[in-house]
Amino acid sequence: MHIFLYGPSGSGKSTVGKQLAENLKLPFVDLDRVIETSAGMAIPQIMEAQGEAAFRDLESAALKNLSGEKDSVIALGGGALLRKENRAVAEKNGQVVLLAASQSTLLERLKSDSEKRPLLAGNLEAKLFDLLASRADHYASFPLQLRVDEKSPAQISREIQTEVGRHRLSAMGEYDVRVGQFDKLPAGDFIVTDENVAKLHLEKIKHALRRDIPSIILPAGEAHKNLATVERIWRAFLEAGLDRKSAVIALGGGVIGDLTGFAAATYMRGIEWIAVPTTLLSMVDASLGGKTGFDLPEGKNLIGAFHPPQLVLADPAFLSTLPEGEFHSGLADVVKHGVISDPALFELCSRGLDWVKANIETIVKRAMTVKISVIEDDPYEKGFRAALNLGHTVGHALELVSGFRLRHGEAVAVGMVVEAEYAARLEIAPKGLPDAIRATLSALGLPVEIPSDLPRAEIIRAMRVDKKRSAKSIRFALPADIGKVELVAVRVMDLETVIGEL
Ligand SMILES: NC(=O)c1ccc[n+]([C@@H]2O[C@H](COP(=O)([O-])OP(=O)(O)OC[C@H]3O[C@@H](n4cnc5c(N)ncnc54)[C@H](O)[C@@H]3O)[C@@H](O)[C@H]2O)c1
Numbered sequence: 461m462h463i464f465l466y467g468p469s470g471s472g473k474s475t476v477g478k479q480l481a482e483n484l485k486l487p488f489v490d491l492d493r494v495i496e497t498s499a500g501m502a503i504p505q506i507m508e509a510q511g512e513a514a515f516r517d518l519e520s521a522a523l524k525n526l527s528g529e530k531d532s533v534i535a536l537g538g539g540a541l542l543r544k545e546n547r548a549v550a551e552k553n554g555q556v557v558l559l560a561a562s563q564s565t566l567l568e569r570l571k572s573d574s575e576k577r578p579l580l581a582g583n584l585e586a587k588l589f590d591l592l593a594s595r596a597d598h599y600a601s602f603p604l605q606l607r608v609d610e611k612s613p614a615q616i617s618r619e620i621q622t623e624v625g626r627h628r629l630s631a632m633g634e635y636d637v638r639v640g641q642f643d644k645l646p647a648g649d650f651i652v653t654d655e656n657v658a659k660l661h662l663e664k665i666k667h668a669l670r671r672d673i674p675s676i677i678l679p680a681g682e683a684h685k686n687l688a689t690v691e692r693i694w695r696a697f698l699e700a701g702l703d704r705k706s707a708v709i710a711l712g713g714g715v716i717g718d719l720t721g722f723a724a725a726t727y728m729r730g731i732e733w734i735a736v737p738t739t740l741l742s743m744v745d746a747s748l749g750g751k752t753g754f755d756l757p758e759g760k761n762l763i764g765a766f767h768p769p770q771l772v773l774a775d776p777a778f779l780s781t782l783p784e785g786e787f788h789s790g791l792a793d794v795v796k797h798g799v800i801s802d803p804a805l806f807e808l809c810s811r812g813l814d815w816v817k818a819n820i821e822t823i824v825k826r827a828m829t830v831k832i833s834v835i836e837d838d839p840y841e842k843g844f845r846a847a848l849n850l851g852h853t854v855g856h857a858l859e860l861v862s863g864f865r866l867r868h869g870e871a872v873a874v875g876m877v878v879e880a881e882y883a884a885r886l887e888i889a890p891k892g893l894p895d896a897i898r899a900t901l902s903a904l905g906l907p908v909e910i911p912s913d914l915p916r917a918e919i920i921r922a923m924r925v926d927k928k929r930s931a932k933s934i935r936f937a938l939p940a941d942i943g944k945v946e947l948v949a950v951r952v953m954d955l956e957t958v959i960g961e962l
Pocket residue numbers: 654655656657660680681682685712713714715716718738739740741742745746747748749750751752760761778779780781782783786
């Protein structure tokens with residue numbers, strides 16, 4: 461699927477297009493340049509010699525020719541989709557992103573080269589005003605719009621990537637992350653999944669791949685994220701005759717992703733894998749970042765390897781079958797991503813559960829972008845990646861002490877509140893922050909208080925063990941504001957006081 465950039469002259473389609481193409485490692489095509497090359501003359505000359513209708517014919521032909529080409533970022537002329545047939549070609553072969561700008565922004569940008577734009581030659585201001593007025597309804601009819609005023613091309617490109625759900629990661633090997641329909645899945649040689657997901661989705665995936673691809677169906681749940689299961693997967697790979705050129709598909713939540721990724725990292729010294737996450741948590745977190753592994757009886761994720769997939773393809777449609785509790789659990793991590801660096805995502809979450817469910821694709825796309833920007837900056841967790849532990853240090857302890865009665869996401873939600881209270885006391889965060897976080901979590905139906913029956917002393921003890929700190933301090937990711945996290949070493953004694961009071 462192409463990405464078409466559309467909008468009035470001066471909205472930055474070519475500049476942004478080049479940056480976007482570079483980010484996604486896709487070819488960049490400027491449709492006007494294609495037309496000029498094939499006509500052997502510049503657009504003003506074509507207009508003058510043959511008239512606007514002839515130019516539009518050339519535009520239609522150029523657009524049709526591009527439709528069968530490999531995925532590209534394509535900057536369109538400002539009126540390229542006025543013809544219904546052109547719009548249909550573009551919308552069938554890709555996503556159209558309309559770059560919207562105020563008239564003053566456009567005027568400022570067009571001042572220097574309006575003579576290259578025949579429809580604006582002469583009195584630029586009046587011509588631009590008329591052109592925008594005549595196309596206002598047309599431009600407004602494109603569903604995917606982005607305002608570009610006062611934003612840099614890098615910023616606009618990143619926003620487009622979030623909106624279209626498309627990223628190219630490069631900090632730990634190069635791979636694509638996409639939000640899209642599962643039927644766009646490239647071929648794989650084997651599927652690893654679990655019993656719940658298999659019942660609901662395995663046949664659909666096989667159908668999409670158009671062949672009866674071998675698979676292994678594992679028992680579901682964290683209890684099976686162990687060496688014995690990894691060994692089953694390795695043996696299944698062997699039985700299916702997989703070799704070093706094979707690629708396997710992980711179809712499931714974080715457990716399946718972690719197990720499959722690890723088995724792929726180690727089978728014949730490493731084969732490729734594709735992540736098809738099916739839980740909210742795995743879409744916005746577990747499938748991103750290349751961490752794979754399994755648990756030992758002594759603790760979670762103690763054995764593992766960095767081995768990113770070749771592709772992550774997240775289809776939010778899978779979430780419609782996810783049990784309510786699992787969906788909820790994933791939401792805590794979505795809120796966490798908002799607190800880490802996306803105040804707009806946090807605001808969207810505060811609109812409540814119904815809004816979030818109805819707009820889950822937007823939520824998934826925004827939350828993914830937060831994780832991607834963190835792991836691209838610090839892939840091997842030497843520094844800021846630890847921010848992703850927000851809510852988790854207290855959360856893991858709560859999970860453990862509650863005997864796993866609190867689900868992971870519920871524990872993280874309460875953990876975030878405790879950590880926000882602590883940050884406010886340390887004056888790292890403004891006083892109102894804990895209540896703001898409470899309000900958003902509550903709007904999503906997540907708990908915000910430590911259950912009264914959980915002994916506070918045990919929670920502290922569990923945190924110390926989890927962090928392997930016999931020392932007096934624990935390193936924490938603390939919220940400094942909505943959209944800002946600081947990594948701080950905190951004194952256990954002080955934390956005890958906070959937990960004791962909550
Ligand atoms: N690698 C990482 O960076 C990373 C990050 C965060 C978490 N994790 C790991 O992820 C795991 C948790 O992941 P999870 O919450 O996805 O749990 P999970 O994989 O256990 O899935 C939760 C449950 O939902 C079911 N399920 C999955 N998709 C479904 C669907 N579409 N419809 C119906 N049922 C479905 C599963 O069968 C399972 O019972 C933990 O092991 C954690 O350590 C890894």
